[in-house]
Amino acid sequence: MAMKELYARLKALYPLGELTDQRRDLAFVTLPAAHLRDTILHLRDKEGFTHLVLLTAVDWLEEGQFQLTYLLNNRQRACDLGLRVMISRDAATMEGIHDIWPTAATYQRELREMFGIDFPGSPRIEEEFILEGWNDIPPYRRDFDTLKYAQEAYAERPGRVTHDPETHMRLQMYPGQHPAGK
Amino acid sequence: MMTKPELMKRMVKGPDGLEFEVDPLRDYYCEAPPTVMPGAYIQIVEDFFNWARSQSLWILGFGTGCGAIEMRPLMTPRFDAYRFGVAWRPTPRQANLFIISGYLSTKTLKRAIRAYEQMQNPKYVIGLGSCTINGGMYWDSYNTIKKLDEYLPVDLYIAGCMPRPEALLAGFEEMKKIIRAGKAEGANQYAENFAWYKANQKRVIHDWDMPDYNW
Amino acid sequence: MFDMFPPDRSQYPAAKPDGTLDIDLTSGKYLKLWQGPNHPGITGNMSVELTVCGDEVVEGKTHVGYLHRGFEKLMERRTFIQVFPIVCRVCVPEPDFNEYCYAACVEELAGIEVPEMAKWIRTLILEMGRINSYMMYLGGQAGALGQGVIGQWTTYVRDLMLDRFEELTGARIYHMFILPGGVRDTLPDGFAGRMEETLREVEKTLKDVYDVMFCNAVFKKRTVGMGVIDPSWLEPYGVTGPNARAAGVAKDVRKDAPYLVYDRLDFEPVTGTNSDIYTRADVRRRDVWVSVDLIRQILAKMPKTGPVMAPIPNVLHWKIPRGETYVRGECSRGEYGYYLVTDGSGTPRRINVRGPSYTHAMALLERMIVGCNISDVAALMVSLHTYPPEIER
Ligand code: SF4
Numbered sequence: 001m002a003m004k005e006l007y008a009r010l011k012a013l014y015p016l017g018e019l020t021d022q023r024r025d026l027a028f029v030t031l032p033a034a035h036l037r038d039t040i041l042h043l044r045d046k047e048g049f050t051h052l053v054l055l056t057a058v059d060w061l062e063e064g065q066f067q068l069t070y071l072l073n074n075r076q077r078a079c080d081l082g083l084r085v086m087i088s089r090d091a092a093t094m095e096g097i098h099d100i101w102p103t104a105a106t107y108q109r110e111l112r113e114m115f116g117i118d119f120p121g122s123p124r125i126e127e128e129f130i131l132e133g134w135n136d137i138p139p140y141r142r143d144f145d146t147l148k149y150a151q152e153a154y155a156e157r158p159g160r161v162t163h164d165p166e167t168h169m170r171l172q173m174y175p176g177q178h179p180a181g182k
Numbered sequence: 183m184m185t186k187p188e189l190m191k192r193m194v195k196g197p198d199g200l201e202f203e204v205d206p207l208r209d210y211y212c213e214a215p216p217t218v219m220p221g222a223y224i225q226i227v228e229d230f231f232n233w234a235r236s237q238s239l240w241i242l243g244f245g246t247g248c249g250a251i252e253m254r255p256l257m258t259p260r261f262d263a264y265r266f267g268v269a270w271r272p273t274p275r276q277a278n279l280f281i282i283s284g285y286l287s288t289k290t291l292k293r294a295i296r297a298y299e300q301m302q303n304p305k306y307v308i309g310l311g312s313c314t315i316n317g318g319m320y321w322d323s324y325n326t327i328k329k330l331d332e333y334l335p336v337d338l339y340i341a342g343c344m345p346r347p348e349a350l351l352a353g354f355e356e357m358k359k360i361i362r363a364g365k366a367e368g369a370n371q372y373a374e375n376f377a378w379y380k381a382n383q384k385r386v387i388h389d390w391d392m393p394d395y396n397w
Numbered sequence: 398m399f400d401m402f403p404p405d406r407s408q409y410p411a412a413k414p415d416g417t418l419d420i421d422l423t424s425g426k427y428l429k430l431w432q433g434p435n436h437p438g439i440t441g442n443m444s445v446e447l448t449v450c451g452d453e454v455v456e457g458k459t460h461v462g463y464l465h466r467g468f469e470k471l472m473e474r475r476t477f478i479q480v481f482p483i484v485c486r487v488c489v490p491e492p493d494f495n496e497y498c499y500a501a502c503v504e505e506l507a508g509i510e511v512p513e514m515a516k517w518i519r520t521l522i523l524e525m526g527r528i529n530s531y532m533m534y535l536g537g538q539a540g541a542l543g544q545g546v547i548g549q550w551t552t553y554v555r556d557l558m559l560d561r562f563e564e565l566t567g568a569r570i571y572h573m574f575i576l577p578g579g580v581r582d583t584l585p586d587g588f589a590g591r592m593e594e595t596l597r598e599v600e601k602t603l604k605d606v607y608d609v610m611f612c613n614a615v616f617k618k619r620t621v622g623m624g625v626i627d628p629s630w631l632e633p634y635g636v637t638g639p640n641a642r643a644a645g646v647a648k649d650v651r652k653d654a655p656y657l658v659y660d661r662l663d664f665e666p667v668t669g670t671n672s673d674i675y676t677r678a679d680v681r682r683r684d685v686w687v688s689v690d691l692i693r694q695i696l697a698k699m700p701k702t703g704p705v706m707a708p709i710p711n712v713l714h715w716k717i718p719r720g721e722t723y724v725r726g727e728c729s730r731g732e733y734g735y736y737l738v739t740d741g742s743g744t745p746r747r748i749n750v751r752g753p754s755y756t757h758a759m760a761l762l763e764r765m766i767v768g769c770n771i772s773d774v775a776a777l778m779v780s781l782h783t784y785p786p787e788i789e790r
Binding site: 242243244245246247248250251252254255257258259260272274285287289290293297319320322323324325326343344346 | 436442786
């Protein structure tokens with residue numbers, strides 16, 4: 001209920017998308033990238049969402065978009081609001097929020113390295129964060145195939161077998177039956 | 183080979199005002215590759231050496247993966263590895279046994295190689311956990327190596343995920359047997375096949391910015 | 398010799414207009430010093446790059462990534478049940494929170510109701526894990542200041558606690574017990590009695606630790622007033638858990654947004670006032686007492702029998718409709734959470750792990766390390782209680 005009221009108040013100020021009520025104390029809302037900063041400042045200063053829980057990205061490869069999720073927490077009212085910002089996958093850049101929460105700089109460095117989303121002006125954004133000497137597309141993107149990369153890059157010890165769970169279980173339960181025979 | 187600014191040749195002004203040239207790769211590191219250490223001339227002396235070596239396994243306290251968490255119980259009265267002559271040392275210079283405690287990301291591999299090369303001969307390597315053997319849980323990970331003996335000479339593997347402290351104690355005993363039998367020739371193997379090891383290491387460490395052999 | 402250091406140390410070194418420090422390494426005034434990754438005074442496999450002037454740190458940069466395995470990528474390749482055995486490896490010293498948060502996320506999106514009994518057992522496991530983690534911390538904190546004996550004692554009781562874990566789950570470190578839908582098993586016979594024995598041992602050790610560590614003049618001298626987290630930093634730097642509670646803010650997810658059965662247990666979050674290393678250590682010590690008390694309450698109040706697993710779909714064909722959620726818990730370091738996005742297929746679309754060390758060891762540590770003595774860096778870092786594997790995953 002409280003979430004609905006908050007949404008109504010916010011909606012009057014900013015062009016927000018639909019509200020997704022996940023739980024009594026957790027909701028997600030989509031908003032355009034241009035209004036993110038104002039909304040966050042409003043939420044932080046007027047609505048008491050003072051704690052940045054996380055900042056992360058989801059790769060919607062099929063739709064050609066990255067979803068950035070800014071999860072804010074209001075401790076007094078014990079509720080969380082997730083702000084979803086959709087940005088285009090190619091030439092992905094986003095305005096940083098490291099001046100609102102200094103700790104966001106770390107998240108932005110990770111996103112830059114793992115997804116290739118640029119946050120111009122964020123501190124130490126150019127430096128390598130986790131990987132060292134990475135020479136492929138950013139690894140958390142959906143089109144990066146980690147198994148293929150691992151097989152090409154690293155020597156493997158022969159003898160590892162992988163069972164497809166479904167075929168394996170069928171053979172276990174109905175021995176003798178050919179796995180392809182359904 | 184990328185070069186870090188601190189590894190480049192430069193002019194340095196000392197505190198006394200004198201200027202001098204520093205070439206870190208030549209001045210701070212030894213360029214000579216490792217050499218094979220021959221055994222003692224008489225077999226009985228070599229056996230005696232090996233017996234002595236097996237009695238003092240000093241481990242480098244470098245926790246490279248999850249397995250490091252079981253080192254703590256080993257150092258305390260419950261399992262007390264010290265009674266087997268096993269001790270933990272903070273620096274590679276004082277250690278002769280390197281326990282690779284689990285998965286190695288390429289970033290740590292680089293440090294592990296440096297640490298290994300800095301250790302004094304004779305030195306031994308134990309691979310702990312299935313990650314060092316064949317990649318374990320992370321068989322499809324883009325950032326961990328799958329087969330440790332391609333990059334460092336391994337004398338003994340301890341299987342398990344994660345291996346219990348008892349398994350480690352058994353592993354130490356096994357290691358001692360190997361040393362006493364004179365079969366722990368990892369360091370010599372490394373010196374003999376130095377080019378092969380380096381090629382393997384360079385294949386996975388893309389920004390190789392250190393000297394080829396830094397001890 | 399000493400005219401190298403201007404009398405006013407606060408002006409030193411000058412900052413450039415963009416806020417970064419103007420440090421000229423060739424001037425001979427400054428020295429770059431790496432602490433880690435192979436260093437006894439570091440909290441695991443990470444490193445800090447210190448720029449020192451004399452023995453005072455003028456700048457510190459945290460470097461992580463030595464333990465990166467790409468979990469969030471690997472999870473996207475695995476089915477929901479295949480993710481379960483690997484989540485606990487995210488954070489080595491306290492793995493159970495990964496299992497709980499992941500299981501809770503999946504249950505929420507798949508609409509599974511967890512049986513009552515399973516909730517109590519989960520709470521029990523989480524509290525046991527908390528004691529373990531704090532015991533590691535106390536040993537580490539004393540060890541960073543040269544008191545090796547505390548580590549011997551606390552590791553001993555941690556081993557006792559691991560025995561209880563082994564009895565319950567069959568494993569010492571990675572329990573893989575809390576799976577989506579419930580827990581694997583009920584408590585074994587006589588568990589409560591043996592647990593009580595262990596708890597007595599914990600209490601006895603805690604008293605000893607208090608006498609030897611917290612009343613020790615050297616320990617006090619080196620920690621009181623050292624490494625202060627200003628309460629105004631809590632929100633900007635995302636400080637949670639004991640680090641925030643030592644600054645006087647009773648941030649505790651167990652109380653703020655009770656999960657599992659915490660609303661039916663009687664406890665108060667421990668807070669401190671001074672926000673220095675000593676207070677943070679003290680808050681954690683007193684928090685162990687709370688956990689000991691909670692375990693007693695749980696064992697007394699929990700139902701004796703009942704199902705421990707809710708029916709879950711065939712795991713080979715388990716698909717979860719599109720949705721996203723975030724579930725948090727209060728681990729020994731602060732707020733631990735999982736953010737799960739599903740897209741209707743048999744594998745997660747994205748899992749993001751929010752570990753408290755992520756903010757503590759990066760932005761906060763870099764802020765706090767300035768002006769500190771080289772010999773105090775280890776104590777400072779340990780006092781934030783960070784575990785590198787959960788930073789880089
Ligand atoms: S073998 Fe298991 S315990 Fe050891 S490093 Fe690998 S995942 Fe961790």
